[in-house]
Amino acid sequence: MRERNEWNVADGMEERWRELRFGLEIEFVGGEPERLELLPGWTMALDEKQIDGDGEASGSELQSPPLRWEQLDQAEAMLERLRRQGAQANWSCGLHVHVGLEPFGEAALPALLEAALSSQEALSSLLGTSPHRRFYAPPITAEMAEAFRASGDLAALRRSGRPQSHRCGINLRPWSEIGTVEIRYANGTLEAAEVRRVVELCLRFVDGACRGQRLPDEPAALAAALGAPSGGYPPRADPPRWHRERIALENALLPQLTAQAAELVPGGEIHHIVAADGGVMVAVEDEEGSLHRFRCALAAGGLEPLGDG
Known part of the structure; x- marks a missing residue:
């Protein structure tokens, strides 16, 4: 850790962020996740959608x-176990951090x-988000913010589309379920x-924001204002x-197939399309988040299902 005088922050700000609880979602490919020995409270989701270098689901x-800053040694131990198994964080992976809002409550959402x-944009740039990963972490728009202010409904902050x-x-939507805000910009590691x-x-970002700190719109200035590292992400x-x-x-293909996919799975949205024997495999996500796969031929009228995937 850096010495206190290395941070350019106001007196009293240095330690406050350490009081917040957080949770990690560490995406990876490979390894033997079903056999990984887990520390108490840690869990493994085996049905994630990252892919390996050959395009295979892995x-x-x-x-x-929920962890405290002083408990980060748990994460270090788990990361070491993953690496020993041969797991990797490739270009398809991200690192998501949930930060608890217990000290602030719902009043901090505005x-x-x-x-x-x-x-x-400054936060994403500071974290160096890979351009292709911005698809998984789009910005909040002014229109979405206005809809939330008018309704108070966090559903207004849900992006439409895929x-x-x-x-x-x-x-901000996890506040209504688990009392956190999720930061999704970091690349996998x-x-x-x-x-x-x-x-x-x-x-530091969540603490500063919730306390009403004016945060800059430029990466280096944001790091300086928060007293956060300016690199090493x-x-x-x-x-x-x-x-x-x-x-x-x-x-x-999406504009041609979206409506028909919604007929195959009512309320569903296309998650991905890949080549398959005799045509394509169309994966449609339903309203509960489950994937339904259809092997289809492409015809003039759209999709001709050849059977489930």
């Missing part, structure tokens, strides 16, 4: 219990919303030092060419 997500509007982009990079820096920045990782081409194909 994703899992390690989830921490201040968090204003901080997001003023500094979400399932992966429903949750904004600064995601299994390096303890990088995780520590991300956690510190997120805690998980590095950008660009996707391979085949993935970029796949996304381009998906984007071309």
